[in-house]
Amino acid sequence: MMEKLKRASDWALRLLYPSRAVCMGCDSQSGFPRPWLCEACRVRLAESWVGAAKPPEGGLFEGAAYAYRYVGPAGSMVRNLKYRGVWRLAEPMGRHMARAFETIQPTGADCVVPVPMHPKRLRQRGFNHAEKLAEQAAANLRLPVLKALARTRNTRQQARLSGAERRANLDGAFTLDMDVKGRRVVLVDDVCTTGTTASTCAQTLLDGGASAVFLLCFAMARGGEDE
Ligand SMILES: [Zn+2]
Missing domain, CATH: 3.40.50 (Rossmann fold)
Known part of the structure; x- marks a missing residue:
């Protein structure tokens, strides 16, 4: 029962706070869609x-x-x-x-x-x-x-x-x-x-x-x- 409750609350938490990846370019945690670079770093990377x-x-x-x-x-x-x-x-x-x-x-x-x-x-x-x-x-x-x-x-x-x-x-x-x-x-x-x-x-x-x-x-x- 406890296990079920925990799973349900984990699920609710994920809905409220989608997992936030850490940008591998600048360490920011801005909740970007792809898991390894934020948008600003993606642009800077392409420029280099x-x-x-x-x-x-x-x-x-x-x-x-x-x-x-x-x-x-x-x-x-x-x-x-x-x-x-x-x-x-x-x-x-x-x-x-x-x-x-x-x-x-x-x-x-x-x-x-x-x-x-x-x-x-x-x-x-x-x-x-x-x-x-x-x-x-x-x-x-x-x-x-x-x-x-x-x-x-x-x-x-x-x-x-x-x-x-x-x-x-x-x-x-x-x-x-x-x-x-x-x-x-x-x-x-x-x-x-x-x-x-x-x-x-x-x-x-x-x-x-x-x-x-x-x-x-x-x-x-x-x-x-x-x-
Ligand atoms: Zn970044």
């Missing part, structure tokens, strides 16, 4: 669209695409996925990444490889956000995900290092776990800042015989465009 863009220096990538610049709502979405563990964000984020990648088609890409996380950091965080994005982007692109790369050293965070330090920090940090000979790989990460991590991964894939590497990230934070 990138699509196909210049790959990081070094000539390792055959092409690159980014869904958005790393500003405003796009930055908040990355942080919500990464640090607050809002996994379900990977679904819309991966979908938008696939749309960005389609702007550089035809690429002949045949698999998606996420930038790996060191096992120790993976244990701390519980999941590899790049892998979640890779799975969703791959599903939208109808490509298989290959967890071909492994991180053998738990490197320092790249963010505060200079260019030379970044490269030294990543020297020998990745190995191949899988045969990638002749594969045309879409390398996936959440954010691309200087591209050092992505380039090191690309070099490892190319050394292993991959015939092409494309870069696909949710956000591009380059040339002081970091917020």
Whole structure:
């Protein structure tokens, strides 16, 4: 009886106060219809669209695409996925990444490889956000995900290092776990800042015989465009 009453009152409460989602772009609780961005953030997100863009220096990538610049709502979405563990964000984020990648088609890409996380950091965080994005982007692109790369050293965070330090920090940090000979790989990460991590991964894939590497990230934070 109590259970029935409780269900009835829950139902009445839901009628009076429809569930209010928290905006993943600005944290507002304004009761918008879609579950992850308010209208203002949706507009700002659309304004920061990138699509196909210049790959990081070094000539390792055959092409690159980014869904958005790393500003405003796009930055908040990355942080919500990464640090607050809002996994379900990977679904819309991966979908938008696939749309960005389609702007550089035809690429002949045949698999998606996420930038790996060191096992120790993976244990701390519980999941590899790049892998979640890779799975969703791959599903939208109808490509298989290959967890071909492994991180053998738990490197320092790249963010505060200079260019030379970044490269030294990543020297020998990745190995191949899988045969990638002749594969045309879409390398996936959440954010691309200087591209050092992505380039090191690309070099490892190319050394292993991959015939092409494309870069696909949710956000591009380059040339002081970091917020
Ligand atoms: Zn918002």
